Amino acid sequence: MNEPQLSSIHIDNDEEVPYLSQTSSFEQQRIQVCLEFQDVHFGVRQSKGLFNRKSINKEILKGVSGIVKPGQLLAIMGASGAGKTTLLNVLAGRMSSSGNYFASGSVRLNGEKREFSVFKKISAYVMQDDNMFAELTVEEQVTLSCLLRLPSSMSIEKKKQRVQEIIQEMGLSHVKNTMIGSETKRGVSGGERKRVSIATELVTNPSLLFLDEPTSGLDAFNARNVMQALLKLAQSGRTVITTIHQPRSDIFNMFDMLMLLSEGKVMYFGPAKDAVSYFTRIGYSCPEHYNPADFFLDTISRDGRSAEAEQESEKKIEYLWQCFEEQGKQFSLEPSEKELEKNDVQVYMKPSKSELNREKFANSYMFEFMLLAKRAFKLETREKASNIARIAQTLFFAVFLGLIWLNKGRNISYHDYDAIAGILFFLLINQSFISAFGTVFVLPLERTIVLRERASGMYRVSAYYLSKTLVELPRNALLCIVYILLLYWMVGLHATARDFFLSYVIVYLTILTAEGLASAVASSAPNPQVASAITPAFIVVSLLFGGFFLSSGQIPNYFIWLKYLSFFYYSYGSLLQVQFEDWRFYNGASCPADGVCTGSAVLQKLGPSLPLGGNIGLLITLLISFRVLTYGILRLRGPRFDQTL
Numbered sequence: 001m002n003e004p005q006l007s008s009i010h011i012d013n014d015e016e017v018p019y020l021s022q023t024s025s026f027e028q029q030r031i032q033v034c035l036e037f038q039d040v041h042f043g044v045r046q047s048k049g050l051f052n053r054k055s056i057n058k059e060i061l062k063g064v065s066g067i068v069k070p071g072q073l074l075a076i077m078g079a080s081g082a083g084k085t086t087l088l089n090v091l092a093g094r095m096s097s098s099g100n101y102f103a104s105g106s107v108r109l110n111g112e113k114r115e116f117s118v119f120k121k122i123s124a125y126v127m128q129d130d131n132m133f134a135e136l137t138v139e140e141q142v143t144l145s146c147l148l149r150l151p152s153s154m155s156i157e158k159k160k161q162r163v164q165e166i167i168q169e170m171g172l173s174h175v176k177n178t179m180i181g182s183e184t185k186r187g188v189s190g191g192e193r194k195r196v197s198i199a200t201e202l203v204t205n206p207s208l209l210f211l212d213e214p215t216s217g218l219d220a221f222n223a224r225n226v227m228q229a230l231l232k233l234a235q236s237g238r239t240v241i242t243t244i245h246q247p248r249s250d251i252f253n254m255f256d257m258l259m260l261l262s263e264g265k266v267m268y269f270g271p272a273k274d275a276v277s278y279f280t281r282i283g284y285s286c287p288e289h290y291n292p293a294d295f296f297l298d299t300i301s302r303d304g305r306s307a308e309a310e311q312e313s314e315k316k317i318e319y320l321w322q323c324f325e326e327q328g329k330q331f332s333l334e335p336s337e338k339e340l341e342k343n344d345v346q347v348y349m350k351p352s353k354s355e356l357n358r359e360k361f362a363n364s365y366m367f368e369f370m371l372l373a374k375r376a377f378k379l380e381t382r383e384k385a386s387n388i389a390r391i392a393q394t395l396f397f398a399v400f401l402g403l404i405w406l407n408k409g410r411n412i413s414y415h416d417y418d419a420i421a422g423i424l425f426f427l428l429i430n431q432s433f434i435s436a437f438g439t440v441f442v443l444p445l446e447r448t449i450v451l452r453e454r455a456s457g458m459y460r461v462s463a464y465y466l467s468k469t470l471v472e473l474p475r476n477a478l479l480c481i482v483y484i485l486l487l488y489w490m491v492g493l494h495a496t497a498r499d500f501f502l503s504y505v506i507v508y509l510t511i512l513t514a515e516g517l518a519s520a521v522a523s524s525a526p527n528p529q530v531a532s533a534i535t536p537a538f539i540v541v542s543l544l545f546g547g548f549f550l551s552s553g554q555i556p557n558y559f560i561w562l563k564y565l566s567f568f569y570y571s572y573g574s575l576l577q578v579q580f581e582d583w584r585f586y587n588g589a590s591c592p593a594d595g596v597c598t599g600s601a602v603l604q605k606l607g608p609s610l611p612l613g614g615n616i617g618l619l620i621t622l623l624i625s626f627r628v629l630t631y632g633i634l635r636l637r638g639p640r641f642d643q644t645l
Ligand SMILES: Nc1ncnc2c1ncn2[C@@H]1O[C@H](COP(=O)(O)OP(=O)(O)OP(=O)(O)O)[C@@H](O)[C@H]1O
Pocket: 044, 046, 058, 060, 078, 079, 080, 081, 082, 083, 084, 085, 086, 087, 099, 245
């Protein structure tokens, strides 16, 4: 068993202090973090139109400052569009580095500019959408996160113990063996799903927790449970920052600190319990027995119902902002050295050299690969509906096509060779579409989950994609053999063991290539709708240049290159060769005038093709190229965050 080792950060007297526990006593090992942000401005540049190169700047955050200390729960509240999520993303260092925006100000951690290599390890971010696989149980989800994110130096037993601790801490013990589920699949309740999301992020025992609207979409009871869990996390010494839209009064009372944002400006920042008296002082009294959260939102929101109301509310927002600038800041902002000491916060935090050099991922490639392969296998075997649909489709088409071309291959006459060519091409089309569409609808959804996991640094994208690809191979192989067996027998194709085997391999490779093409398209599309709209175009072009509809001589010179990019061209060419190579037509019938009465004459007539080995080789080349392209796109479209603030 590996002995746990403590990684460390430096404090100013150069002592090393533990910051991420690798023992089971996580609570003792976590450092406390004070997050301070000063004068944060953030805006986006929006282009005026497709043909207009000028852009306009839209300022979203206009000088936001605040401080959150260990043990505190800060709620960022405001109307829709006030800038809550933007602020949370800036504070969490989650601004996409590809965005066209401008940002200024400072975000400091325990008084120092944050070092992102450390920040990533001591913080966690829970997104608004619970992007998790519906078919995993609660325990499986948390366990996978734990095994992948905690370092290899920590024993598996200790990691598993940590899983149980977190499940307990999040109040999920009673549902740990229940499937997570989704909107369309019954699983745990919405509130429990949100707590699973939080538990997934808690495995590294983060000191700092960011949450985007953790109660959105939940009923009052579940929202309260989630907030109670957050309060507990804060009370155990963590620094918790959450955006929230319209909390009930009992939830409002759980906040330690409150930030009210309106149009990117701070209307109030300070202890939540002092907010009502502050607003009374500046002329806005909250009616008795009224939910303060509702009152604040009504007061600080822009009223767009009429031009006058809008003008009025704009004036009010300006006034509230001026008031806060002049008098409200007494609540904030500078943490005194004394206060930091009182809170037992390390004042100066820098990563040691060894820390900076440490591996980006917690575990070895092989370990990641094995765990992800196990998950991919579970997901595949548990997706019952799609598996049944796939099996039914395969059986249906094999029998349906078999009945259409029944016995056509037996005692074939030279009139019938085009019928055989037809079925060979059609079976390729049929299998390609089925496999491509299976991918198109699944991959974009899966990608959002993978993006979240990668943003948390759980694993390498290559380990994910390779494991998924390999796990999916046997299912396709099985379905393909059933399909080919039935068709072969019903149509009466060339029945030597070699030809059967080669035909099977060619169709199987075609399925994998079509799936590869669909993966490349789907991984670049933003959602399944876009992916399903684009993918057929690629497949149809491949079809057109596949050799059945257009012979080489009919293709205009300027499109000839498309033939070489068409995977059908190689698979159809090789299937024809396998079937017609030494076929003799119709016993005893005399050869027609055009001399097409042998398999090789048919091949000649259908146009020149590469040798069988060349066709199969190029099909495999396309298959690998599409897969590598998918990997490249997944990698490029991975989460990259700006680290300037
Ligand atoms: N990348 C962007 N490009 C253009 N506008 C943006 C961008 N990001 C945010 N905005 C705009 O900035 C404003 C603040 O957005 P943000 O998502 O932070 O608001 P919010 O307070 O979290 O709203 P909600 O409660 O509805 O989620 C909105 O008007 C939004 O449309």
